[in-house]
Amino acid sequence: MRVQSPARQDRISGPRPRRARFVVDDAASASAAFRDRAWTVPDMDLFIAALERDGAGDLSILRQVARSSIIYQTGADHLATRRALAGFLSPTAVKRWRSVVDENVGRALERLAASPRPDLVLDFTRPLFVGCVRDIFGLDIPDDSEFLGDIARARSFTEPLLPMRRLLEVQESYRRLVGAAAASGRCQPGQEAPASLAAALAGRLPQGVDLATLVVSVTVAAHTAAESLSYAIWGLLREGGEAWRQVTAPGWAEERLDALIRDYSSTLTLYRVAGAETCLNAIAVAPGDLLALDIPAINRSLCREGSGRSLSFGEGARKCPGAALARLLLGRALPALASRFPALALVEDDVRFERTEMVQAPVSLPCTGISAARRRRARLWDITDKSLARAIATDNVRFSPPGMEAHLAALQRASGHDLSTAIRIARNAPFFLSGERHARIRGLGFAALGANRLEAWQGLIDMQIDRALATLERTPAPDLVRDYCDPLFRTICQPIFGIRPHDPALFDRLAPALQHVLEPLRSLPSILKAQAVLENLLDGFDPPAAGEAEPGLPPSLYARLETEAADMDPLDRKAIVLVFYGASFNVAHTLANIMHLLGTGADDRRHWSDPAWVQRQLDRRLLPAGASPRFIYRVAVEAGEIGGVRFAAGDTVRLVLDQVNRDLGAAHLAFGHGLHRCVGAALSRAILRRAIPALFDRFPTLAFPDSSPAYAPNSQTLIPAALPVRLDDHPRKR
Amino acid sequence: MKPSIDEVAQFVRARISRRTRVPEAEIADATILVDIGLESVDAVLICGEIEDAFQVEVEPSVMFEHDSFGAVVDAVMALFEDR
Numbered sequence: 051m052r053v054q055s056p057a058r059q060d061r062i063s064g065p066r067p068r069r070a071r072f073v074v075d076d077a078a079s080a081s082a083a084f085r086d087r088a089w090t091v092p093d094m095d096l097f098i099a100a101l102e103r104d105g106a107g108d109l110s111i112l113r114q115v116a117r118s119s120i121i122y123q124t125g126a127d128h129l130a131t132r133r134a135l136a137g138f139l140s141p142t143a144v145k146r147w148r149s150v151v152d153e154n155v156g157r158a159l160e161r162l163a164a165s166p167r168p169d170l171v172l173d174f175t176r177p178l179f180v181g182c183v184r185d186i187f188g189l190d191i192p193d194d195s196e197f198l199g200d201i202a203r204a205r206s207f208t209e210p211l212l213p214m215r216r217l218l219e220v221q222e223s224y225r226r227l228v229g230a231a232a233a234s235g236r237c238q239p240g241q242e243a244p245a246s247l248a249a250a251l252a253g254r255l256p257q258g259v260d261l262a263t264l265v266v267s268v269t270v271a272a273h274t275a276a277e278s279l280s281y282a283i284w285g286l287l288r289e290g291g292e293a294w295r296q297v298t299a300p301g302w303a304e305e306r307l308d309a310l311i312r313d314y315s316s317t318l319t320l321y322r323v324a325g326a327e328t329c330l331n332a333i334a335v336a337p338g339d340l341l342a343l344d345i346p347a348i349n350r351s352l353c354r355e356g357s358g359r360s361l362s363f364g365e366g367a368r369k370c371p372g373a374a375l376a377r378l379l380l381g382r383a384l385p386a387l388a389s390r391f392p393a394l395a396l397v398e399d400d401v402r403f404e405r406t407e408m409v410q411a412p413v414s415l416p417c418t419g420i421s422a423a424r425r426r427r428a429r430l431w432d433i434t435d436k437s438l439a440r441a442i443a444t445d446n447v448r449f450s451p452p453g454m455e456a457h458l459a460a461l462q463r464a465s466g467h468d469l470s471t472a473i474r475i476a477r478n479a480p481f482f483l484s485g486e487r488h489a490r491i492r493g494l495g496f497a498a499l500g501a502n503r504l505e506a507w508q509g510l511i512d513m514q515i516d517r518a519l520a521t522l523e524r525t526p527a528p529d530l531v532r533d534y535c536d537p538l539f540r541t542i543c544q545p546i547f548g549i550r551p552h553d554p555a556l557f558d559r560l561a562p563a564l565q566h567v568l569e570p571l572r573s574l575p576s577i578l579k580a581q582a583v584l585e586n587l588l589d590g591f592d593p594p595a596a597g598e599a600e601p602g603l604p605p606s607l608y609a610r611l612e613t614e615a616a617d618m619d620p621l622d623r624k625a626i627v628l629v630f631y632g633a634s635f636n637v638a639h640t641l642a643n644i645m646h647l648l649g650t651g652a653d654d655r656r657h658w659s660d661p662a663w664v665q666r667q668l669d670r671r672l673l674p675a676g677a678s679p680r681f682i683y684r685v686a687v688e689a690g691e692i693g694g695v696r697f698a699a700g701d702t703v704r705l706v707l708d709q710v711n712r713d714l715g716a717a718h719l720a721f722g723h724g725l726h727r728c729v730g731a732a733l734s735r736a737i738l739r740r741a742i743p744a745l746f747d748r749f750p751t752l753a754f755p756d757s758s759p760a761y762a763p764n765s766q767t768l769i770p771a772a773l774p775v776r777l778d779d780h781p782r783k784r
Numbered sequence: 785m786k787p788s789i790d791e792v793a794q795f796v797r798a799r800i801s802r803r804t805r806v807p808e809a810e811i812a813d814a815t816i817l818v819d820i821g822l823e824s825v826d827a828v829l830i831c832g833e834i835e836d837a838f839q840v841e842v843e844p845s846v847m848f849e850h851d852s853f854g855a856v857v858d859a860v861m862a863l864f865e866d867r
Contacts (some may be wrong), residue, residue: 413867428851458827465832571824571844572833 065099075347084365088328119267134254141374154181170415179276188246190234232262275376277316277411285314297388303381312360393419425696434709439691444724449684454482478625495729498607530773539638548608639678649754659747674711677720751778813854
């Protein structure tokens with residue numbers, strides 16, 4: 051607890067005694083103050099009357115609000131109004147509104163699902179609030195937008211020291227809201243739903259309390275529940291995928307809701323005024339002294355104590371009477387939202403908050419993960435939902451890889467151009483194949499590149515990493531792409547695949563063109579150009595001679611193909627080697643991406659040189675975030691539905707990996723999944739898990755001067771073109 | 785010299801008609817090209833013909849990024865502005 055004003059003896063001067071101002075930021079002091087009846091609320095009626103006397107004009111509506119709202123009532127009026135409200139808002143009474151809340155949650159979910167630019171505040175919490183107060187309080191709300199504007203302005207009446215023009219705006223909003231409430235007071239006989247709030251309160255209010263004004267003031271206060279819901283959604287989504295998944299667990303609301311309300315309180319400050327002498331933490335309090343209760347700080351103190359309760363709704367005689375309704379709203383809306391949209395994620399850059407002295411809440415929460423599939427074009431779908439993406443990736447009956455060979459063959463027939471080399475590459479690329487040929491090539495690939503086969507290559511991998519590090523250290527202006535990732539890829543993959551270029555410099559210069567094989571719908575001139583490069587590359591190395599393997603090293607991929615696929619066309623065997631090599635460029639790009647992510651992220655850099663940490667995090671975080679492939683393509687073999695999305699035969703679906711992989715952890719699709727899982731996945735992991743810690747072990751203070759690397763133009767792969775680094779002056783010697 | 789939109793539309797409509805065997809009269813601005821059977825091969829070849837006829841580079845993906853015939857013609861016209 052803090053005292054913010056001067057000591058008492060200094061402030062007894064001048065015509066008006068200066069008030070002490072206390073700020074309470076711990077739960078024990080807050081509870082003591084909430085339960086001490088000497089602390090009451092500021093006399094708003096008196097304040098408004100004083101303004102009127104000073105020529106502010108007619109503020110009679112605001113005076114009515116001050117008299118009718120339980121926020122400002124005191125004494126017997128406050129008690130009587132609370133009792134009247136309890137019949138409608140007590141925990142027992144609120145239970146009967148569960149189905150009404152659920153219906154409105156359902157409608158708000160549909161609205162969110164249908165929104166072209168989904169926003170969790172604009173399309174979910176606000177429509178839900180309007181629907182609930184319409185149905186539960188029995189209000190006629192002809193225009194949601196005008197209603198919400200009036201509610202927001204009316205709410206600001208609780209803000210201290212509003213300028214006169216704002217007070218007049220507040221009054222106008224209250225005038226409209228009260229007028230509408232007085233005209234509605236809906237209570238439809240014959241319906242099973244309980245009576246409206248107005249009907250429930252009629253005849254039970256103390257004299258001087260206006261029924262319609264009270265109904266409006268309760269409605270305005272109830273908007274805090276919608277703000278709390280928005281804030282809780284923001285908090286849960288910020289906590290990450292696991293927190294969001296937990297919301298759908300049975301009993302989540304009973305176990306976690308109070309802690310959530312504690313941690314994401316939209317109420318910032320509650321004010322009290324001493325109506326009589328009292329003590330607060332053994333400090334004397336005089337009548338008129340002011341108390342500010344810092345609710346987030348008080349809640350944090352509860353959290354530190356390990357308490358599951360919160361003081362977001364206050365406590366004692368002035369505890370928020372709508373607490374049970376707010377709990378019902380959050381407890382029903384959050385699990386329904388998380389269940390309907392498990393992949394929900396915020397568009398962080400566009401999130402907007404409003405923060406005043408009294409409240410804080412998001413006013414815009416744009417999000418992704420609403421639609422499992424988005425039709426990008428007439429026959430192309432983007433899949434961003436992880437469950438749907440996995441279902442498609444593993445459904446080899448209804449979805450097949452793009453038929454590149456058939457496309458190129460048709461193009462050859464129609465254009466008259468010889469595309470035989472491009473067709474040969476397509477015919478030997480597993481990512482364009484299905485059926486028996488795919489199974490054969492996949493099997494041959496795994497026979498050479500499976501995790502168990504790679505153990506024998508570990509010595510080569512380690513040696514090339516050491517060499518690359520030594521070269522890097524000697525380079526005057528080091529660049530991780532040019533001096534580490536690319537050399538590692540070449541010097542490790544070429545021996546493993548059995549590529550011995552006649553002219554290594556020429557081969558290495560041309561080989562990056564292999565990455566464009568994946569790009570869809572290339573123009574005929576660019577296909578012909580790429581084909582010429584492919585022909586050069588195929589001519590650029592020979593099949594391995596028998597017994598060519600280095601002593602102690604296993605046979606290369608090419609050597610295995612020569613013996614295990616002797617029935618294949620020799621040029622097809624060579625094409626397989628080239629295709630696998632082209633696909634393995636992703637190792638270099640992924641390595642660069644991951645190191646840049648680490649270098650510019652918030653992780654403790656001491657971990658980066660720890661092989662065990664890298665091994666643990668590789669599939670959990672590093673690959674999902676840093677893998678270079680951007681899409682996986684599949685074509686619907688036949689018309690049908692999957693995950694609620696109807697595809698026509700021939701539709702192309704594109705799994706958008708950066709969104710699909712978010713929160714998937716080790717279940718990521720960076721290497722695909724199922725039958726078409728990347729054959730080179732084990733090789734990628736073998737290189738990454740050594741190359742990452744080795745670099746940071748050798749250069750513990752390595753830094754990235756540019757926060758954003760330059761990327762090479764490629765629509766399908768995230769390819770860092772350059773990654774300049776600063777090495778430290780005294781690298782760790784081996 | 786920049787061709788008129790009518791010239792481009794007529795040229796593209798004729799090529800699409802020839803490849804899909806849909807009469808030109810049935811290819812309106814709102815016609816969705818994949819709905820009349822336009823395939824990737826057609827896109828590659830038609831774009832090549834547009835390039836030859838009008839000396840402007842057109843990526844085949846344009847034929848699918850803009851679903852309707854009218855939108856494709858507009859997209860091709862925009863390429864003349866960028867030239």
